[in-house]
Structures are given as structure tokens and as C-alpha cells.
Amino acid sequence: MQTHQYDVVIVGAGGAGMRAALESSKEARTAVISKLYPTRSHTGAAQGGMAAALANVEEDNWEWHTFDTVKGGDYLVDQDAAEILAKEAIESVLDLERMGLPFNRTPEGKIDQRRFGGHTRDHGQSAVRRACYAADRTGHMILQTLYQNCVKQEVEFFNEFYVLDLITDHDLTTEEIAAGEEVNATGVVAYDLATGEIHVFQAKAIIFATGGAGKIFKTTSNAHTLTGDGMALAYRRGLPLEDMEFFQFHPTGLAGLGILLSEAARGEGGILRNADGERFMERYAPTIKDLAPRDIVARSMANEVREGRGAGPNKDYVLLDLTHLEPAHIDAKLPDITEFARTYLGIEPYTEPVPVYPTAHYAMGGVPTNVQGEVLRDGVNVVKGLYAAGEVACVSVHGSNRLGTNSLLDINVFGKRSGRAAAAYAKTASFHELPENPAERVVAQLEEMRNRPDGERVADIRKALQETMDLNAQVFRTGESLNQALSDIRELQKRYRNASVQDKGKLFNTDLLEAIELGFLLDIAEVTVVAAINRKESRGGHYREDFPQRDDSNYMLHTMAYRRPPEASDKAEGHVKGYFDHVEQFDGYKVVLGSKPVIQTRYEPMERKY
């Protein structure tokens, strides 16, 4: 075992982690720990753009952007955070340009902008050009640019290191901590994939930037490595997860494969059609049609299929039509996604419409933070020295449905903020003592998994999990389907205890790490479904067929899910009788749900029409 000491340790080297590193490494001794090489992170798969009201091509301002973000999130957005997001968007884009990001340009040489779903002029009048972009590889350019600047700034990376535990000075899973009492994050435990060695990192400040958890679903745009590690680690250490029931299904995944085709395709004029060739979005969102927010478009598509108007031999997808666009325009603005259609489906988008269906894309929920990126341990109190940014976090700027181009924005705005806040805190703080054997839990977990004799295959359990999530917790949900998902997950949690790995070696044991990741997936799926069962309304990405209306009087609250020992109280902070008092009791622990108020500043909740 090796031990390291850094002022700031950042876990994850995607957009949020590296943006944070660029701030904190200027001020404090910083290490970035990533389970991949930084340039492999999934930020690089983002395509369409990054929103900012630069007004380079038409009138726009950050207030309109704030409104769109709040409305897009079906009013579950914390409006103070959304305002920060929209205001600081402008400087964030300019920061990236100055770092060297090659944005597409207007004829005058300014950063070009294009339309994207849910982004409108003057509170919904019409679509507005707000997305700054670099062809359809904006995320790739952001990831490369941030990595390039990390190279320039000589940021220290630990690549292919898996963080498997968070160390705190109080055990929040068992101890009752009084409000205001100090709880400190003191370090993380990591596993070096190449050697199998354990590394303990003691830190004054820790930033989680581990990304999402799309692999709880079968059909997903997410990378194999998006297994919710950071969320699960926080949750297991007794920290709450916020709004986990809200998962975004991106409308245009390649049918059957889930590979993402950017909303930019519609921003550039692409049209969704059903089997009859009808532009069906005209019926669901008469004003902005195909550029309605993702939850609405995904639901509309699923509804077309359900009502028998799907295309293809099995009528199980709809069509993304680009055939009316000039091939030269497609090549200039959408080269990568049209290549995906050619490579993976053998479809030529110049002349044929592309089969698409919703694909699990983005977790709106996550580890709760305030606008400085500090992680909350309940509705109010923070864990000192612990920060989170990006998809792992819930600020909440996305509410119940994120607008396209707001995630590349989120990682830049809140990555920067958390990096600055962590470094500033580290300058004033001192190291806290680590427990005598800080890696104990991780070592025991790894040894047990490695040494378990013949058991069930990890891949079989994972497949069953992903199938039940796709079947029962996707675009359309009911109490019945969600309870089915939960009982399936309970069964899989039991089977997981007998899972074994075949590779018993020390070196580059990906078999072992996939097994550990499955544990994260099961926990995240479980909390997602429990929160979804509790929320008996439909809002944003969470659609309950048995409760199809939004219910502001009872559910205009963030869900806060806590894992607690069986003997702990059933009441969590924010308990509302009949609405936020749900408890699921399992063997060994229970999931207790509380709530947290939604911060409203200037916008009263309204009916959401587009």
C-alpha cells in the first residue's frame, strides 16, 4: 500500500474534473485520479454544443437562458443555480476559446451558434441560436482542450486508478450527527489497475467528478465505464442522493444500439417522422416542434411507436430525416453522427432517413451540492472538504429534465467553481488524521470478490439488471412496473453476493473491476427505482402513467435518498407525510427518503407548453 498527500484530490478526469484541476492546480498541490486516460472520458462523446447567450448571431441574453433552463427542467430547477449557470456560461465559453478550443466561426470570425432543443428567445417565442459548437464533436474539443491545458499546466494525473472508497471522519451511515457539527472528508482509497496495488490519498479537499451511471440501462448512449462510481461511494458512506428518479432518455439513439445522434441534427433542420412520414412533433409541440425539450420528444416518439405508427418491420422506431438537407451542409455540421449511421446501421443519411429510438443518456440527479460545489450531507449542512461537479452532482440546474447543451456548460461552470472553492478551502484547512487502516474496507471487498470460489457470472447479473431497467423504468413508468424493477433488483443484489470472477491475478484485472462496478450499478439502480416509486406524479424525465399530471402541491420538492442501517429512524429530513416518507427495508440496510425545498427566485411554476 502506498500513501500520498495532496491539498486537493480530484476524482475523475472528464470535463468537470479537468476544468476543476485547471483552477485548483494553480493554487494548491493537486492530483487528478481517473479510471481511464483523461482523453477517454465520456465528455468526449458529447456532440452538439455548449449553451451561452453570447448573442453572436441573434439577440439573446442570460435571463432568457435561465428561464429556458427552469422551464426545461419542469420547474424542479433551483433557480439561483440556473441563474449562475446562464450568467457564467458566457465567460465559460470565452475561457475555452482563449484556451484554444476551435469553435466553428461566423463569417466575421466570431464563435458561431446554432439552435438546440428548448432554447428560445424571449421566454418561448421561437427557437434561438444559443449553442456554441465545433461541428458535432463539441465534447471532444472540450475534452481535448482541457487536457491540453492540463499538460501545459503540468497537472499531476494518476491514470487507470479506480477510486473505491471515500474516507470521512464520522461514519454517517451509523452515527447521528447533530446539525452544524463538523464532518470532514479526509481522503480516498484507490486501486491501481496496472499493478493491483492500493493507494491511499490523504487530502484537505476532494472533488468528485466521476460522471454518470447510464449503464444501469441496457439501451444507453453511455460508455461501458459509466457505472455511477462516485454516486455509489457517497451513498454508501451515508451521504444522500438527490432526485435520482430523473433520468434523461435522449430521443435520438440509433435504433437498437443506443448510440447517440446529436440533437444538433434537428437544430440544423432534421425532422422526426413516423411510419406514415408524418412530422408528428407538430402535434405534441406546435411552436418549436422537433426542438422541444428531450423528455417531451422522447415521450412523443415512444407514444408514436406504442400507438402503432412506428417505422420498420417491427414498427419499433421512428425516423430522423435529414434527406432534405444539402449533403455539403451535413458534412460541414454533422460529419460524425452521419458516419455513425453509415458504420453501424449501413444507412446513408443523405438519401435515407435514420432509424432512431430514445436511449438512456443523463442522470439529472446525483450527489447534492450547493452552488460552490460543496457536497451536502442533508438539506443544509455540508461535508467539509468534499465537492462534486458535473453529472455526478446535483446542484440542481437541470431539475427534472436537462436541456441539451447545458451539460457541457454545467461541467465548465461548476467544474471551475468547485476547483476554485476546493483550492481556497485547502489553503486554510489542515490535514485530518486518517483512520488507522483506511484501506481496510476496500482490501476486504477486493479480496472477497477475488477469492470467492466458482459463482455466478458478473455479466449475467448485469445483463438482467439492464433488461429490467429498460423494461420497467424507462420512458413510461407505472407503480407496478417500478415495483417489478425493484423486486428484480433485490433478487440481483442477492445473486451478486455469490458472483465470482475468473481472473484471479493482480495485473490489469478488468474482470475484478467489472465486478466491483456492478455493485455500484445495483445500488444506483435501486435508489433510482425507490425514488421513482415514491414520486407519484409526472414531471420532466419521470413519467408515471398512473399519475400523468405534475403535482406541484405535493411534489415540488427535491427527493433526498439516504441509505441507513435497519435500526435507524424512518424519518429523514424533509419528511412529508404521505409524499416524502417512503422507506424500503432490505436485509442489512434501508433506503429512507426525505426532501429538500426547490429554490424559486423569479419564475412561478407554469404549465409547460412548447
Added chain:
Amino acid sequence: MTATLEADAPSAAGEIPSFTVTLRVRRFNPEVSDEATWQDFTVEAHGTDRILDALHKIKWDDDGSLTFRRSCAHGVCGSDAMRINGRNRLACKTLLKDVNPDKPITVEPIKGLPVVKDLVVDMEPFFASYREMMPFLITSGNEPSRERYQSPEDRARFDDTTKCILCAACTSSCPVFWTDGQYFGPAAIVNAHRFIFDSRDEGGSQRLEILNDKEGVWRCRTTFNCTEACPRGIEVTKAIQEVKRAMITRAF
């Protein structure tokens, strides 16, 4: 719709035409033996399956110790460059049906970098060469308060080389790199090109100086392996030629 598509529709599961394919995989595990060996695996595959799908089938259903890197699974993260039937490709972008599945398909680690285990190589030397190119925008003077302007034509000048995902398919396909690991290799030069031809950048001369080194751009023998290998369709050899020309003319 096309046949491929029908094969892909999930609810048509019973009707998907499947075929049997053999993967001949180069195995190496230093914990077990110093020798690398070939091992054959036979898997059931479908029309749209990629090499990565077949490798996952082996790992998940047959031999969990088979080791390879992967992440995004659609050709943008650059994790899974391998030598497939003697040619460098991304496993997630190569459909089985396109690499003659009637015969065993050989899968090996990319060449010229130390093999760690099975299909995993040590990428550090590759990234070290990349870092030597000063792969970041170099400017002088005060930062502008707004964005720097750049005409669409100037932006287009280096568009091709911004596509690089650092997968190392090009560098590890280069015969010069195989025999001389000190050679910077195509990927590093591509990333130098990306900045040398960026009108906003002022570090071109410094980078050209580095590339004028004996392990620099002059070692390129213009075999075009790199261009063929690039999964992003970058005209790598052309980019290297442009850097060579810039070195002579000092015009960029």
C-alpha cells in the same frame, strides 16, 4: 429498410440471422508466462456485431481473464485500437462482417508499445511524445476580453487534425516507429499540426524546431500506413507533409 436494420430490431430477436466466427487472439499474461500465445475462441455473432461485441462475448460468457481496454464503444474515446487481421483499427468500429468472418479473425495488441497484458499496451511512451509537441495554444500579450476572431477559412486550415482521439492506431502502424521507439510518430505530428496551422497560435517555430530533431518529422518515409489506420479519417500523411513543407518554407 435495409437487411442490416431488420437484423438489429430488438423485438425481431428470433429472426436475427446469426453466424459463427472464430477470433484468434494474442494472449499474454506475465503473471502466468513470459511467452505470448495464440488462442482461438468461437462465438455466435450477428450482422451488426463489432469486434468489440465479440471480445465482450468471450470475456463475459467464456473467459473473464481476456483483457482489453474499451469505453465509449462507438469510436470516439480511442481506448480500443488493436491490430485486427494485420491492420490497426478500433474494435468498436470494425464490424465482423467486414473483416472476412469465414476465416479466423486475428486480434493482436497494437505494435511498437510494450504489451502489459493480452491486448493492453503501455500507452505512456505514446503520450510522452504527444506532450513533447507542446499540444496547447501558445500566445503572447494580454488575453482578449472577448473571443479571438478567426475566419472560417483559417479555422478550416487545421480542422482535419482536430479530429484526433489519441488512439495510437496511426503511430503503432508506422514501420519507422516499430524499429525506432524514439520517433515521435504520426499522432504527435498530427497534434503539432493542429496548433502550427491554427492562426491564433504563436508557438509554430518552437514546435517546428522540436520536429526538426533527428527523431522528428524527417524520419517519416511516407508509407501511408498511418492514413489507412486512422479511424477518424484524418489524412495523417498529408498533415505530416504539410509540416515538412512548413519546415522548409517557414510558412504556416
